[in-house]
Amino acid sequence: MAKSTDLKSDRKQRSALRARLLSVFTWGTVITSVAGFFTIWYNIHQSAEASPVSSTTASRDAGAHSHRNSSTGSGGDGASSGAQSGGGTEPGSQFGSSGSEESGNYGYGDGYGHHHGSYGDNYGSSGGSGLFDGGGQGSAGISPGNHSDVQSHAS
Amino acid sequence: MHTRTFSAMGTTAEIAIAPPSIEVESIETDLETVLDTTESIIREHEGRLSRFRSDSDVARVNARLGTWVPVHPATARVAALAVEGFEATAGLFNPCLGTWLESLGYAVSFDMLPSPSEDPVPTLPPASGAACPLEVRESERRVRVAPGYKLDLGGLAKGWIVEQAALYLRSHGVHDFIVSAGGDMVCSGRHGERPWQVGIADPQEPARTLLTLDVDNLSLATSGTYRRRWQRAGATLHHLIDPRTGRPAETDVVSCSVLHPRLAAAEVLAKAALLLGSTDGMPWLRRHAPDGWVIVTKHGRVIHAWNW
Structure with a gap:
C-alpha cells in the first residue's frame, strides 16, 4: 500500500x-x-x-x-x-576519450595504454561517506516565475 | 526570512532561513547564536583549507612536498574526498594544480589579485591523469603531495564547508534554509509552501538571472569561466585549469550548474563537465547528475536537462 x-x-x-x-x-x-x-x-x-x-x-x-x-x-x-575513437585524441595529452555513450564505456585513458574505465565505475565504491554518497532526497526543475531567493553563479 | 551575509572563502557567504523553520522543541533556540556558530564553523574550516593562509593545513602540506604531513581530521576528510573526485573523473578534477595557478598569477586570494601583468604567460606541462598526486591516510590524519604539485582544495573545500554549516543548522533544529558560498549552495527543505527558487546567473551579465530553478532539498553548484579572471600579457586567464593542457580551460562551456544531493559532488561534477565541453560533458552529466543540470555555452546556448 x-x-x-x-x-x-x-x-x-x-x-x-x-x-x-x-x-x-x-x-x-x-x-x-x-x-x-x-x-x-x-x-x-x-x-x-x-x-x-x-x-x-x-x-x-x-x-x-x-x-x-x-x-x-x-x-x-x-x-x-556516436562512438568516439580510442585513447589519446589530443597529441601529447595524457587523457584521451575512448568508448562510446551507447556502450557505457565512456572514460579516459591515462596515455600509457591503461584505461580507467567508466566514470560511473567509481560511484558507490567508497562506502557510506564517499563524495557521491548521502545527502538525502530532493527534486528540482524549472521555475515558471522569475523571482529567486538566491543566485547561483561562478565564484 | 532570517538572513546572514558575510565574506568568507574569497567570496560572499549567505545563510537564509525560512520561517518557521525551528522545530517545536527548539523553539527557544536563539537563532542569532546558531548563526554566529555557523559562521564560526565556516571560518574555522576556511582557516585550515585555504591555499592563501600561511598557517593553514594546505600551506603546511605545500611547504613539505613529498613528505607525510599531519593535518586536522577535517583536512584529511576533504583530501580523501578530493582523491575520490580525481578518481571519479579520471583526473579531470585535480586537487593539486596549485603550482599551475601560482605560475599563471593566481598566487593570492582573488580579492587581492594584482593589477594586469605584462609578464609572459608561462607554458606549463599537462598534469598526469594516471595517479592522484595527493595521497591520504585518513585514519592517521596524514596527507602527502607529490613534488612538483601544490595542494589546492578550492574546487571542493567550499562545498564541503557549506555542507558542514548545513549539518550544524540541521542538528540545531533548523531544517528549511539555504547556505551559500559564492553561489554554491545547500538548499535544505523548502521556503514555506514552495521550493527554494534559485536564479542561474547569465555568464554575459552575471547580475542578470538567466533561468530560475525550483530546488527542493538539493544542493547546487555552478562552475564558470566568467569570474576569477585576470589579465596577463594581454591574455585573459581564469582559474579553471584543464589538467590535460596545463592551461585555463578553453571549451565551449562558460557555465555549468549541477544539482546533486551533495554539494561537494555537485562541485566536482560541474567542474569536470565544464572541462569536458558540451559534446562530452552532456552525456557524462546525464549519467552522473540525474537531478538535473544547466550548461551555458560561449555561443549563448542554454541547455538544461531533467530526469522525469
Whole structure:
C-alpha cells in the first residue's frame, strides 16, 4: 500500500515537473528525450537574424551543440554523436576519450595504454561517506516565475 | 526570512532561513547564536583549507612536498574526498594544480589579485591523469603531495564547508534554509509552501538571472569561466585549469550548474563537465547528475536537462 502511494506521489511529482517545463517552452526551445531524461535548449543574446527555430524529427546524430534547428526525438539528445575513437585524441595529452555513450564505456585513458574505465565505475565504491554518497532526497526543475531567493553563479 | 551575509572563502557567504523553520522543541533556540556558530564553523574550516593562509593545513602540506604531513581530521576528510573526485573523473578534477595557478598569477586570494601583468604567460606541462598526486591516510590524519604539485582544495573545500554549516543548522533544529558560498549552495527543505527558487546567473551579465530553478532539498553548484579572471600579457586567464593542457580551460562551456544531493559532488561534477565541453560533458552529466543540470555555452546556448 505504501509502495503504491509512493508511486502515485512520484507520478504526481513528475507530472508537475512536466507541466512546469512545458509552461516555459518558447519558440526557440528544443526538447529531446532519451531514457526519461529530457534535455532542453535555447539561445540567448542572439542577434536579429536568430529566427524562430523549426521543428524537425531528429536524426540519430543531431547534436545539441551544432544545430539551431529543433531536434525532437530519440536520437537528438544533444549527447554524444556516436562512438568516439580510442585513447589519446589530443597529441601529447595524457587523457584521451575512448568508448562510446551507447556502450557505457565512456572514460579516459591515462596515455600509457591503461584505461580507467567508466566514470560511473567509481560511484558507490567508497562506502557510506564517499563524495557521491548521502545527502538525502530532493527534486528540482524549472521555475515558471522569475523571482529567486538566491543566485547561483561562478565564484 | 532570517538572513546572514558575510565574506568568507574569497567570496560572499549567505545563510537564509525560512520561517518557521525551528522545530517545536527548539523553539527557544536563539537563532542569532546558531548563526554566529555557523559562521564560526565556516571560518574555522576556511582557516585550515585555504591555499592563501600561511598557517593553514594546505600551506603546511605545500611547504613539505613529498613528505607525510599531519593535518586536522577535517583536512584529511576533504583530501580523501578530493582523491575520490580525481578518481571519479579520471583526473579531470585535480586537487593539486596549485603550482599551475601560482605560475599563471593566481598566487593570492582573488580579492587581492594584482593589477594586469605584462609578464609572459608561462607554458606549463599537462598534469598526469594516471595517479592522484595527493595521497591520504585518513585514519592517521596524514596527507602527502607529490613534488612538483601544490595542494589546492578550492574546487571542493567550499562545498564541503557549506555542507558542514548545513549539518550544524540541521542538528540545531533548523531544517528549511539555504547556505551559500559564492553561489554554491545547500538548499535544505523548502521556503514555506514552495521550493527554494534559485536564479542561474547569465555568464554575459552575471547580475542578470538567466533561468530560475525550483530546488527542493538539493544542493547546487555552478562552475564558470566568467569570474576569477585576470589579465596577463594581454591574455585573459581564469582559474579553471584543464589538467590535460596545463592551461585555463578553453571549451565551449562558460557555465555549468549541477544539482546533486551533495554539494561537494555537485562541485566536482560541474567542474569536470565544464572541462569536458558540451559534446562530452552532456552525456557524462546525464549519467552522473540525474537531478538535473544547466550548461551555458560561449555561443549563448542554454541547455538544461531533467530526469522525469
